[in-house]
Amino acid sequence: MPRTPGWREGQNKSGGRYKMTIGPWIAKLLALGSASLNQSKAKIDVNVLRSAGTLGDELAQVLDAKNGFDAFESALHFFPAQTSLLSVGIDEWNDPDGWTKEYGDLAAGCLFFAEDIFGGQFCIASSCVWQFDPETGEKNLMAASLDEWAKKVLDDYEVLTGHPLAHAWQKKNGPLPEGMRLVPRIPFVCNGEFALSNLILMESEKGMRIRGSLARQIHDLPDGAQISFRIDS
Template sequence: MGAFTDKLLSICSDNISPNQPKKYIDSNHGQLLMSELAFVLEKKNGFYGFESALHLFPYESIGTEIGAIDWNKHDLWISEYKDMALGAFFFAEDIFGNQFCIKDDLIQIFDPEIGSFDKLAGNFEEWSKAILDDYSFLTGYSLANQWQNTYGKIPSMHRLIPKIPFVLGGEYTLENLYLSNSIDAMKFRASLALQIRNTPDGESISINTIN
């Protein structure tokens, strides 16, 4: 794959799943990148990195861990976004639940608060280099570290979610974060993303924030 991918894999956790993944993941989201993802999963079938800030899903679900195949099932959380999260294969997430995905033959970041995609890399070697070069920003490592020093280890399949959404001015501080199940977090913010899309500029929206 390349030196940057090998480096990233070497500093992250052991396999989440001890099982050998299938050689290819059937998908229409870009065969070359899906083949690269399959190669990564053959080397390490899911992992956590940067004190759990980076989470790459294993191929299949095991125990409390959801695998990439199940994570990408339409009715798990993707359908909550209506048409906003379609056409992508989601394979990893940062500490806040921002999703890394394969879409339009690129690796992109999906922002769950507004339902938007941003291009990040052309292949997994470029993605690995981007993570290594700016892991604090791209994974949320600093806040993951602060949270765990204060409150203890972040459980599997949980992310740190803002009480006041970042898009609405919420601060990147411990005081504005709470621990949430990953699926619940995506569903909650899907409602926010749809409201933001459907609300004219200058009008207010209604959300239930966490105290």
């Protein structure tokens, strides 16, 4: 039987087999991305898939096709299913005792699967894809599917991944080390500049933990209140 482009066979969260047709925009993003960040077959914890709701099978399809990848000169980092030498896995990244604990209820119900160059997160919540601002904990609705999300990223990757600054930093300093992001010294929400002079190289989880504290402070402040916050290496 002929198979259409993107057709694969996989296993859904209930253990049954299904025919997988990866959407055209996800397929294009995968083609632009690096080699798999974990060469092992993707093994996603059943509870992780369930937390993705109706997008669980689509996430499994993507990870089955490529188990984590970088794109746009590492400005976009899509986590593999499980931790490898090249990247923390989705299961470990979403550990409730990890960095998400610093955000409290702000991160509740979110399954984080990718990040931009600044550590801004992409997550699944309520069966939709959202942007998660690490400085405020606010979510911005992006798409109803991963394929729709991929189209938006491809259409506006410079803004949604921070690629121009990722390119400029690496032109000056060399390839971005695995597990690192470019975190603003003065947070963007505190009028920090989108400029190399305001960015420092920081381990991704550390950057999220630090900004979790900022997000909780902002969330609890009344409108018009002033804050002072600076991140130093």
